[in-house]
Amino acid sequence: MYELCPETPADTPEVEALYDLCFAPGRTALSSYRLRDGVPPVSELCLMLRNEADAVTAAIRYWPVRVGDALVLLLGPVAVHPIAQGEGLGGYLMRESLHRAEAMGWARVMLVGDAPYYKRFGFTKLEGVEMPPPTNPDRVLGLELQPGAWVDVRGAVTRETHPDVLAGLAEIGQTPSLRASCKPVAFIEGEPRAALRSETAAERQRTEAATHDRDKTRKA
């Protein structure tokens, strides 16, 4: 069993330690980190999975950025502790956070990463979207949360500087009740992936609707 929790400031040292373990030394020298400097993350979407020993086993973070005039979610870093990689935790955090982003009204997401991994979530190469160098353009990927959200969005990726957006994000980050919104994530021994996948909000809704329909058919 894991517990899914939003990351709070108290969790940050543990999450940073996980990222240090999972990524090459000097990760914060990457150009994508300059886009995060001095900008609050999107707290509702920064999620962690704690294991039964209460250790942070997986984590994902998001920041706001601009591409041209458009507001964009920058996904990353996402990492899973080496002892738990390949069990579906990364996929679970991706899907859960993307469902939440969609529910919050975010239109588009981008990341810098391996297309062979991220294409399973619907990410494709972005044309004409330029990360600060040096970034391999083949690794600049995007996903539409609203139809057509990436159409005609082109240009350099820049830091979010809009005062209203920054003030809103900072306010959310200081909300102490965030920690209360943890939830257990079912883990069926031997079938972690199936169990974790079926936990996302949209999938749970679909399963509940199907069960309801089946029960109605049986009663009829």
Ligand SMILES: CC(C)(COP(=O)(O)OP(=O)(O)OC[C@H]1O[C@@H](n2cnc3c(N)ncnc32)[C@H](O)[C@@H]1OP(=O)(O)O)[C@@H](O)C(=O)NCCC(=O)NCCS
């Ligand atoms: C990449 C990462 C987040 C994936 O999380 P995970 O929980 O291990 O992955 P999942 O269990 O959800 O998915 C496993 C699948 O992803 C594939 N996969 C994992 N990393 C991959 C990569 N870099 N490229 C292509 N496929 C990859 C596995 O081969 C496996 O494929 P399968 O489903 O066909 O068997 C995790 O392995 C990790 O933290 N790696 C080190 C840090 C990193 O590279 N982070 C991403 C860059 S921002």
